[in-house]
Amino acid sequence: MSLYEEVSVRGYEEFCQAVSDRKGKDIFAYFSGDKDAQGKSWCPDCVKAEPVVRGEMKHLPEDSVFIYCQVGERTYWKDPNNEFKKNLKLSGVPTLLRYGTPQKLVEDECLKSYLVKMMFTEE
């Protein structure tokens, strides 16, 4: 059972704050479309991928950080100039990435538990 920190943020500013508060840590970030009042995201792949990603979280390295980030509403996301696309170079949701490294899984890659496990367990 590994000890990692889970952080929940909404929007780009909160995400950046969460990252800068944890300098030097191994940070994994999962980006999803906003969930509505019933807890359902407008992004169908995000709905499918979340249980897969959560299912592998037991493999997260010791002392790492897992940031769950809701990016915004569908219209915000569709804008090609939104901060996530411009600054973090995200191309789609869901995206699971390891901050500061080129390691990332995009969209249907997040649905593959063996890829998620690989990212959490390999250097």
Next chain:
Amino acid sequence: GSFYSYNMAAFCKGKHRWKINNLLRVFTRNLTGKCEYDLVVIGGGSGGLACSKEAAQLGLKVAVLDYVEPSAQGTKWGLGGTCVNVGCIPKKLMHQAALLGTALKDAKKFGWQIPGSVCHDWATMADAVQNHVRSLNWGHRVQLQDKKVKYLNLRGSLVNEHTVKGLNKAGKEVRLHAFVPGAAEYGITSDDIFWLRKSPGKTLVVGASYVSLECAGFLTGISLDATVMVRSIALRGFDQQIAGLVTDYMEAYGTRFLWKCVPKRVERLASGALQVTWANASTGSEEKDTFDSVLWAVGRAPETKILGLDKLGVKLNSETGKIIVAADESTSVPNIYAFGDIGEGRPELTPTAVKAGKLLARRLAGHSTELMNYDNVPTTVFTPLEYGCMGLSEEEAERRHGKDGIEVYHAFYKPLEFTVADRDASQCYLKVICERGGHQTILGLHFTGPNAGEVTQGFALGIQCGATYSHLLQTVGIHPTCAEEVVKVSITKRSGLDATVTGC
């Protein structure tokens, strides 16, 4: 490292999808017991990755072992082999950085108001290049996992033709044979140059292979002082007339060449700089100079010793250390195949390794009998003046067909973009070597100029299909381009006429 002894009974009750004696086992200290595979690939480079993914897609159970032994200077890298990490990819990106430097100089002539002089920052470039390479390492990792290829970051060696042993660190040290005192301690190689965090500064590049010229070329292009030391000739194996044009351009472009010089020793001075002493065969005297870095580009040798090949009787070429292979990539030992750079006599190119690997996978899976065709492989040297070629050099064409058996059409041309930029095009040249008489089949194409790789790739298709000189004449050019000069070429060397062609 130690290894587990295996149980013959366990081995025999394996899968039956294939002949039983083709089962391969991999065992390591970390895994419990042994794992059985249909195909084990040692080397996760261009060839290894292509072969393993193809084989897995065709239903074989495949494992890839890839391990990077740090260079003498401690440089390490990830999955993907030479091409991705210390070859093609970082090379082309740094070459592009250098070309952009030249473009910036030209830009003023085309009206761009660029204030003052522009300087280059190594760290910014290196960071961007290294990050891109790391994203490729990751991409390959994901691909292997996705295609169900087992990846082991271990040093593979052969125990016997059915068993591969994996070590998680080098079994023994491989010492660099320093025939030149100070060479290993103070020098770097192409394994290191792309991974430097700080600029190499004033650099001496020893060697005249394409690796040497490409490195010296981009170093010059990003405004570093670069010198090339050549023992005898440049670009051995390539058309020597073209090799001369390439080096002439580099000299005019600012790279210093020390011809017929051989390094004697490298010493570190109190200032930290490196002093290199060499013998100049032309003057018969010893000369010296100081540099910040010395880059050895005197050849890449395969790590066959560590594979344990001699134990198994796999025949190697004693001079090169490479594995002797047949047309189907097989070695002297049944069950063991070799392809990519490690094959004796094979082109050291990514596309040939990739194709050979895929075809081998298909043959092993019983899906095909097609062999790799190593003839007419096009390639490009990414020196400041790029050189693209396919087929025979003029020397080789003469050797095979006789001087009277070939017709060489050639032209010196000037790229339109060079005109306003006021750039010297003296070395922009092309030649098409054809059989004389008969169909005048094209035997070789050589082109120096901008975007030589892009130009040559297109013509490679035609030559692959048996293009003749008359096909060339029937092809309409695209204007204004450099490539159109290939289809317009009409002056023969034999005529002795001036081969300079003018644009419109």
